[in-house]
Amino acid sequence: MNVMLSAPPKTHYHALFVSDLHLGTRGCKAELLAAFLARVSCDRLYLVGDIIDGWRLRRSWFWDRHHDEVLRLILKMARRGTDVVYIPGNHDEMMRAWLPMELEVAGVRLCERATHVTATGQTFLVLHGDEFDSVVRYAPLLAVLGDQAYTLALAINHVVNAARRRLGLPYRSLSAWLKRQVKGAVMAIDRFEHAAIAEARKHDADGVICGHIHHPVIRTIDGLLYMNDGDWVESCSALVERTDGTMELLGLAQTLGAPDVSHAFARRSPGRTAAPKPVFMPEPA
Template identity: 70%
Template sequence: MNAIPFDPAGQIDSEPRAHYRTVFISDLHLGTRGSRADFLADFLSRTSCDRLFLVGDIIDGWRLRRSWYWDAAHDEVLRLILKAARGGTEIVYIPGNHDEMFRAWLPMRLEIAGIKLCENALHVTEDGRRLLVMHGDEFDSVVRYAPFLALLGDRAYAASLVVNRWFNLARRRLGLPYRSLSAWLKRQVKGAVKAIDRFEEALASEARRRGVDGVVCGHIHHAEMREIGGVLYINDGDWVESCTALVEHAGGRLELIDWAERRRLSFLRERGRRMPRPSTLPELA
C-alpha cells in the first residue's frame, strides 16, 4: 500500500512498511466524529499483512442513521482496505452491533470486493494456537437484553468524547500531556470495571467451551491481552481513543500495538474537512 497523501504526525519519513502474518482491528466507528480514521489510515499505509480481520463496528450505522459525518480520512481507510484485498490480503469482516445491518447478509456467505463476511472465525497462529475471533457484543447483557439502554450509553459516550476534547485543550494550555477522560472514568467507576471483568470472563468461558486456545474480540474499547483460566483473552481495542491493533508476527508471536503512542500522534490535531453526504448513499436498515 502506498503512503497516504497526508501524515497525521505532520512529518514525512521513509520508514519501511512493517509486514505481519495477521492483523486484527475493530471498533473503527467510521461515520462518527470520534473515529480516528486519520490515525488508522496512517497505520494501514505503513503496514501490510497476509490476513486482516475486521472485528466489528467498522462503520457506525447507529450514528449514520441520525447524522452524517465523513471526511477524507474515512475514504482513505476504505480505499486502503480494498487495495489490500486486491493485492492478495485475505480479509475477514465480522460485523458488530454498530454495523449489525451487515449481519442480515451473513446467511448468504457473501464475499464483497474480496472481503468475506462471517459471524465469527477461527484463526490458527503459525505456532499452532487456535483463536476464536468474534466482536463480543453477544456477551454484553445491555446490548443483548436492553438495546434502548445501549443507545443511551452510545450517546453518553459520544458526549464524553466532546467533553474530553475541551478537557485536553485545557490540559495542553497548562503544559500537561493528553489524557483520555472517558478511559480514566471507566477505570475509576467500580461498576464499569466489574462490567469489563464480566465481559472478559464470559468471552474466555466461550473460548474454553469451544475447545480453543484463546479468543480475540473488540466491542468494549479496552485493549487487553492476558490469560484467564488457561485461556488467552485478547481485546484489540479501538480506533476512537486507544488506537490499537493486535498483530501476529512470523512464528506466531502476538503483540498489541499502540499506534498513536508509537507514532506520537496528537489526539488534539484537527481532522480533515467534512465531506457532503452523497445522494446515492443506500439506506441503513
C-alpha cells in the first residue's frame, strides 16, 4: 500500500523582513536561509538590502546551489501571490541605478524605501539603513577596508567553529562577539539606532525597520519602536509580523544545521506600551 506523506504546514505571517543575506559570499548561511524560507509563508516579504553582495562578487565569484535555492524560493513566493518588496542596500547598490522610480521584475518590486502598515494600523518606515552610517556615506574607501576586515573575521569564525563542531561544542559567532566587546562599535550602534528613529519621527511613523549593522533587536527609543531584522551571516534572524500585528524577531537554533524557526528571542505585542529592555542576540547555551 502506498502512503502519501504530506509536507508539514507552513507558518504563515502577515509580513516577513530579512536583510543582509550577502548572497555571493562564503559567509552567507544560504542553506539555513533556504530551510527557513521553505517552512514559512507570508502576505508580504520585505528584502531590506544587501541581498546580493555586489562588492564581493566584483572581486571573486562564489555561488552554490543553496544560493540558487534561496532565489528560487523568493521568486516562488512572488508567483504565488506574496507581495515581495526589494529595498537595495550598499552592497547591492547597483540596483539603485533604477531608483527613485519603482520597478517590478518577476513579481518583485524594487523601491528605495517603503512604509509598512501592520494589521493594527501602525506604520513603520522600512529602509536598509546605510544612509545613517557615516563611514559608508562619506568614506567609501574606509567602508571597503572595513568590509575586508569583517570578511577576515568571518573566515576566522568559520575555522574556529569547524574546530568547535569536531569537539562537540555549539556554534559561536566570533564577529558578533567582537562587536559587543569594542566600546566604539557599541557607541556606533547606539548612534545608528537614534538616527534611524529620528528619520521615522520625521515621517510621522510609529517606528523604523532596518538592517545594515547585523545587530538584531527590538527596542523602544524615545517613544518609537526600533526594529533591526539582523542578517544571514552571523545571527540568522528574521523579523516577522504575525496576523494579529505582533512583531517578533526570530532566530535559528545556534547550532548550525539545526534550524528552529519557532524560537523567538524578541517580541513586541501590538498593544504593548511599556518600553522593553534592549534585546540582543543571546549567547548560545
